Amino acid sequence: DAGVIQSPRHEVTEMGQEVTLRCKPISGHNSLFWYRQTMMRGLELLIYFNNNVPIDDSGMPEDRFSAKMPNASFSTLKIQPSEPRDSAVYFCASSPQALNQPQHFGDGTRLSIL
Amino acid sequence: DQQVKQNSPSLSVQEGRISILNCDYTNSMFDYFLWYKKYPAEGPTFLISISSIKDKNEDGRFTVFLNKSAKHLSLHIVPSQPGDSAVYFCAAKYNAGKSTFGDGTTLTVKP
Numbered sequence: 001d002a003g004v005i006q007s008p009r010h011e012v013t014e015m016g017q018e019v020t021l022r023c024k025p026i027s028g029h030n031s032l033f034w035y036r037q038t039m040m041r042g043l044e045l046l047i048y049f050n051n052n053v054p055i056d057d058s059g060m061p062e063d064r065f066s067a068k069m070p071n072a073s074f075s076t077l078k079i080q081p082s083e084p085r086d087s088a089v090y091f092c093a094s095s096p097q098a099l100n101q102p103q104h105f106g107d108g109t110r111l112s113i114l
Numbered sequence: 115d116q117q118v119k120q121n122s123p124s125l126s127v128q129e130g131r132i133s134i135l136n137c138d139y140t141n142s143m144f145d146y147f148l149w150y151k152k153y154p155a156e157g158p159t160f161l162i163s164i165s166s167i168k169d170k171n172e173d174g175r176f177t178v179f180l181n182k183s184a185k186h187l188s189l190h191i192v193p194s195q196p197g198d199s200a201v202y203f204c205a206a207k208y209n210a211g212k213s214t215f216g217d218g219t220t221l222t223v224k225p
């Protein structure tokens with residue numbers, strides 16, 4: 001079975017450019033999560049969706065960050081404009097919406113903003 | 115305020131011995147706890163979980179213990195194997211909501 005698929009795996013871009021990260025969750029999973037991992041802040045939740053609807057975006061750092069889930073099989077996380085402090089590994093995860101189900105993570109996108 | 119804490123950034127044990135990874139939490143509303151394992155360049159993968167109505171859950175070499183009064187849980191790996199070397203994350207959630215993760219503990223199992 002295919003797991004959570006993220007693209008690209010690596011992204012290097014210059015400050016000020018728009019960055020779009022993509023995620024395809026596991027088929028049948030109703031919940032989707034975006035995380036950011038840094039040395040300083042660990043693994044922090046940015047936003048999560050249930051049935052394509054954003055439920056909690058309190059972790060989104062600022063207006064430069066936006067996330068969408070236009071359908072059950074695709075989500076994007078966009079940073080515009082990007083800044084060097086956005087450099088991190090971004091993970092997408094999905095899970096069934098049923099109670100107490102573990103999350104399944106993608107392998108992440110390593111983002112470097114120069 | 116960090117609601118889930120893993121106070122040991124790293125742990126080194128000898129192959130065959132027991133590894134004990136610890137996790138503390140502050141939010142008494144948490145009712146479900148999970149451990150994830152992460153290898154370099156991969157995403158975390160689910161390892162084992164425990165509900166707040168239990169104090170122990172076992173799966174092969176892995177056992178999770180929960181002490182609700184102390185707001186503490188631990189993961190025991192017996193016997194430890196070199197392939198267990200990874201970063202281990204503790205996570206907690208309540209009411210089927212979002213998970214809150216600790217910062218992780220890097221386990222190194224020496225042959």
